Amino acid sequence: MMFSVEGIEFSYNSHHVVNNVGFKLDKGLILGILGVNGAGKSTLLKCLNRVIVPHKGSVMLNNEEILTMKGAEIAKRMAYMPQRYFEESLTVFDAVLLGRKPHIKWAASDNDFKIVEKVLKTMNLDSFALRAVNSLSGGEMQKVIIARALAQEPQVLLLDEPTSNLDLRNQFEVMSIVRKIVKEHKLSAVVSIHDLNLAFRFADLFLMMKHHKVYNFVHKNEVTPEMIQDVYGIEVLLADVEGSMVVVPKI
Amino acid sequence: MSCYSDNTTATEKYHQDVRRKKFIFAGLITITFLLGIYAISKGAYQLSIRHVIEGIVGTSEGNSHLVVWNIRMPRIVAAVISGWGLALSGLIIQSLLRNPLGSPSTLGISQGAAFGAVVGIIIFDLGGIGASAALSEFSLISKFGRFASIPMFAFVGAMVATWVILLLAKLRKLSPEAIILAGVALSSLFNSGTVLIQYFASETQIASALFWTFGDVARSNWSEIGLMALIIVIASIWVTFHRWNLNALLSGEEAAKGLGVSVDSLRVQGMVIAAVVSAVITSFHGVIAFVGLLAPHIAKRVVGSDHRLVIPFTCAVGGSLLLLADTTGRLLIGSGNLPVGILTSFMGAPMFLYLLMRGFKR
Numbered sequence: 001m002m003f004s005v006e007g008i009e010f011s012y013n014s015h016h017v018v019n020n021v022g023f024k025l026d027k028g029l030i031l032g033i034l035g036v037n038g039a040g041k042s043t044l045l046k047c048l049n050r051v052i053v054p055h056k057g058s059v060m061l062n063n064e065e066i067l068t069m070k071g072a073e074i075a076k077r078m079a080y081m082p083q084r085y086f087e088e089s090l091t092v093f094d095a096v097l098l099g100r101k102p103h104i105k106w107a108a109s110d111n112d113f114k115i116v117e118k119v120l121k122t123m124n125l126d127s128f129a130l131r132a133v134n135s136l137s138g139g140e141m142q143k144v145i146i147a148r149a150l151a152q153e154p155q156v157l158l159l160d161e162p163t164s165n166l167d168l169r170n171q172f173e174v175m176s177i178v179r180k181i182v183k184e185h186k187l188s189a190v191v192s193i194h195d196l197n198l199a200f201r202f203a204d205l206f207l208m209m210k211h212h213k214v215y216n217f218v219h220k221n222e223v224t225p226e227m228i229q230d231v232y233g234i235e236v237l238l239a240d241v242e243g244s245m246v247v248v249p250k251i
Numbered sequence: 252m253s254c255y256s257d258n259t260t261a262t263e264k265y266h267q268d269v270r271r272k273k274f275i276f277a278g279l280i281t282i283t284f285l286l287g288i289y290a291i292s293k294g295a296y297q298l299s300i301r302h303v304i305e306g307i308v309g310t311s312e313g314n315s316h317l318v319v320w321n322i323r324m325p326r327i328v329a330a331v332i333s334g335w336g337l338a339l340s341g342l343i344i345q346s347l348l349r350n351p352l353g354s355p356s357t358l359g360i361s362q363g364a365a366f367g368a369v370v371g372i373i374i375f376d377l378g379g380i381g382a383s384a385a386l387s388e389f390s391l392i393s394k395f396g397r398f399a400s401i402p403m404f405a406f407v408g409a410m411v412a413t414w415v416i417l418l419l420a421k422l423r424k425l426s427p428e429a430i431i432l433a434g435v436a437l438s439s440l441f442n443s444g445t446v447l448i449q450y451f452a453s454e455t456q457i458a459s460a461l462f463w464t465f466g467d468v469a470r471s472n473w474s475e476i477g478l479m480a481l482i483i484v485i486a487s488i489w490v491t492f493h494r495w496n497l498n499a500l501l502s503g504e505e506a507a508k509g510l511g512v513s514v515d516s517l518r519v520q521g522m523v524i525a526a527v528v529s530a531v532i533t534s535f536h537g538v539i540a541f542v543g544l545l546a547p548h549i550a551k552r553v554v555g556s557d558h559r560l561v562i563p564f565t566c567a568v569g570g571s572l573l574l575l576a577d578t579t580g581r582l583l584i585g586s587g588n589l590p591v592g593i594l595t596s597f598m599g600a601p602m603f604l605y606l607l608m609r610g611f612k613r
Contacts, residue, residue, distance in 0.1 A: 084503060085502055
């Protein structure tokens with residue numbers, strides 16, 4: 001077990017937003033976090049790399065405690081992609097180079113540039129290198145954000161709703177890239193996601209959250225319609241369409 | 252960018268782009284320098300370029316040396332470093348609050364500094380005009396000793412405005428427009444405070460205080476310029492040190508924290524530094540509006556948002572802009588002593604409206 005989270009608690013105005021949440025995740029696997037709006041998915045993700053400081057709990061990566069590390073040390077190990085991004089007129093190259101920030105002491109080294117070059121190639125972004133980020137489409141933008149995360153050379157990816165603003169094709173493209181990277185580089189990814197069909201297609205494990213707590217933590221094959229019903233409060237059918245598990249609401 | 256051949260790598264293209272921008276920067280510095288030489292030569296006492304150079308290096312005795320070093324040069328250097336400092340402080344504020352309309356004068360920080368300066372001048376009698384009163388043993392200055400100086404008062408005023416803005420930005424997560432409205436409210440509060448104090452002051456004190464409300468770069472001496480330059484250089488070093496952190500903040504607070512930036516401490520440090528810089532400039536030169544707002548925007552138009560480039564560009568644009576404004580005011584309008592603050596307000600207000608109309612992207 002390389003990535004192990006235990007007893008994470010976060011409260012806001014004495015109201016529990018994340019209550020005693022934990023899970024373990026092996027290398028090369030994607031964990032999907034499911035739950036209704038406000039169940040605490042985003043807050044949990046932010047607690048994992050101390051974007052917000054959890055009141056209790058522990059996050060262990062390769063037997064090292066993450067939560068007591070310095071910010072830059074965490075960022076060398078974990079890349080976080082928030083839901084909302086603002087970009088001014090940075091070039092794509094600069095935006096990806098920013099992923100090297102935790103590694104850079106004073107100025108970017110040749111090695112930093114090499115890594116950016118490689119990542120841009122992997123993501124098919126090299127022809128965009130000098131475009132301003134604020135001129136990109138949503139799909140292109142999301143790729144730049146993933147490229148930045150890769151430039152961090154992390155062991156864990158934390159993705160908060162990476163597909164929420166994308167069209168069908170871009171949703172699949174982005175999730176396919178994430179899956180490919182996770183499998184090839186043996187990373188661990190934690191993804192909060194609303195689209196269940198997309199989640200079943202790309203994640204390996206599921207952490208379902210209900211009322212700010214863990215409802216259950218299961219493998220993809222163990223998911224039942226009753227679980228979805230309990231978590232989302234809506235009756236569903238689970239069907240197999242040409243090898244993919246699909247959720248259909250019963251209304 | 253079709254001029255690049257297909258086999259150049261992204262990194263090479265990137266370095267070419269950076270080189271091109273550095274070349275523009277060198278051009279900007281050269282233009283500022285030439286403008287400075289021109290400004291030294293022009294005025295009531297005309298000097299040839301040869302006299303200017305002789306005056307600067309000190310090979311000539313007499314008038315040209317005197318005019319260059321005692322009259323023209325302090326004003327020109329003061330204009331350049333004031334523009335530099337105000338632009339830098341505007342850039343820091345815009346980047347840290349993620350607000351394209353932020354600057355010392357739009358957020359009320361300059362007005363707070365001016366209010367502090369007026370409190371110092373009138374209530375604590377620190378102005379040059381009340382010198383005899385200031386030296387008397389009844390004066391409050393004896394209690395403050397040497398530490399009570401106008402910049403200190405200006406700094407306190409600037410800090411009050413800064414804390415209010417920081418609190419609003421942090422607690423209420425106000426939109427850029429709302430922050431500017433808060434700035435308007437603060438400015439008017441400080442301005443009415445200034446007027447209130449003036450109402451109770453003597454005529455000479457009013458004259459002295461009113462003098463502060465015109466932003467003018469012609470009133471500082473070499474030691475004051477030295478103090479300003481020292482503070483501005485320290486601030487520039489701080490910003491340069493944090494250029495990567497400020498770049499990270501462009502993507503938003505959460506993304507920056509994810510990249511290991513301690514956003515909260517960066518914001519407090521930076522806002523204090525921006526306040527110190529604008530307070531010290533305001534306490535010596537009065538309120539010079541809009542330079543701090545416009546210079547960063549002009550710089551971003553040319554080089555984009557990357558702080559590694561936009562920091563030096565903003566400083567250079569600010570310095571040359573204020574020198575240009577001061578020289579224009581000095582040579583073209585009126586008696587030759589028009590305070591530059593009046594001109595920047597006239598130039599700045601339409602440009603500010605233009606920024607608002609064009610719409611701004613975060």
